[in-house]
Amino acid sequence: MRRSQIIGFGSYLPQNIVTNDDLAEKIDTSDEWIRKRTGIAQRHIAADGELTSDIATNAARAALKNAGLDADAVDLIVLATATPDNTFPATATRVQSNLGIRRGAAFDVQAVCAGYVYALTMADNMIRLGQAETAIVIGAEVFSRILDWEDRGTCVLFGDGAGACVLQGAETAGTNADTGILSTRIHSDGEYYDMLYVDGGPSTTGTSGYLRMEGKEVFRHAVQRMSEVVTAALDQNDLAVDQLDWLIPHQANKRIMDSIAKKLNLPDEKIVVTVDRQANTSAATIPLALAEASADGRLKPGHLIALSALGGGFAWGSALLRL
């Protein structure tokens, strides 16, 4: 069975770090409130003029270097982002051009915080069907540009950043002991559109708009959906939760992750956490966490890893993979 192998990880975080205390100088909040409710201590914020395509390109270059591949090996770029450079064309095509690639296909995927799982799903399906051989799957966001910096209920939660993985097709035995992406699952339910959205866009206000959110509802659905979609992925592959080496959940809030761990009966040590230092970078949280845990040696060959995310839409999903 042809499966997508993950052969490289890369990431990029903007240099500028904004602490909770920095925010407390501008809005009515405190380090204590933010840490207690979310686990967040700081976030990276893109510099003026630093675009989604710039940070995505940096992460993609790092992932290619980690994979030991030249850009000309790549025939697919899928970029998950809710903060594209322009309304069109796809920011992925700018990344393609930055990397000097003139062949294959490059496109964006929009599923907000679930975007990386959606993008992996698209790339994995194309590789398994033989439509692509080597893909870079990127999550990159500059959420700082769609935040209402006067709304303390939302602006403290997010940060900017980019992460990427390189996928390549390979023949495997077709069992749950294979390496590579074992399965992906994606779901959405537009009934919840108004729970988490941006109040602008080309066909509504003609402006980019700002993020709006019903925090408590998002919290509740995130815990429920992100847990059940991991269980479904394990069931689909005849694997049990105690066989998981790592859960890499979308990093929105430490309390959401703690609740998921409890629901799944998974020890805290098996969860990769970056939200404390990076806040919620939407589609970039999962590839940033993968890159960090790979670079520091936590992820090892043979490890079974579940990815899980929920975002605006609501859209949610999971991926199960073995390194």
Ligand code: ACO
């Ligand atoms: N600093 C200080 N006080 C604040 C802040 C802040 N930054 N934000 C809100 N408050 C106040 C509120 O005004 C309110 O005050 P009041 O009681 O006087 O009215 C009080 O704190 C409680 O506010 P709630 O909104 O009820 O606080 P809650 O416990 O629900 O926590 C939070 C809010 C952290 C946003 C929580 O709902 C949450 O984490 N939700 C998940 C949302 C999320 O992570 N979204 C990310 C995008 S979606 C995703 O990635 C899954």
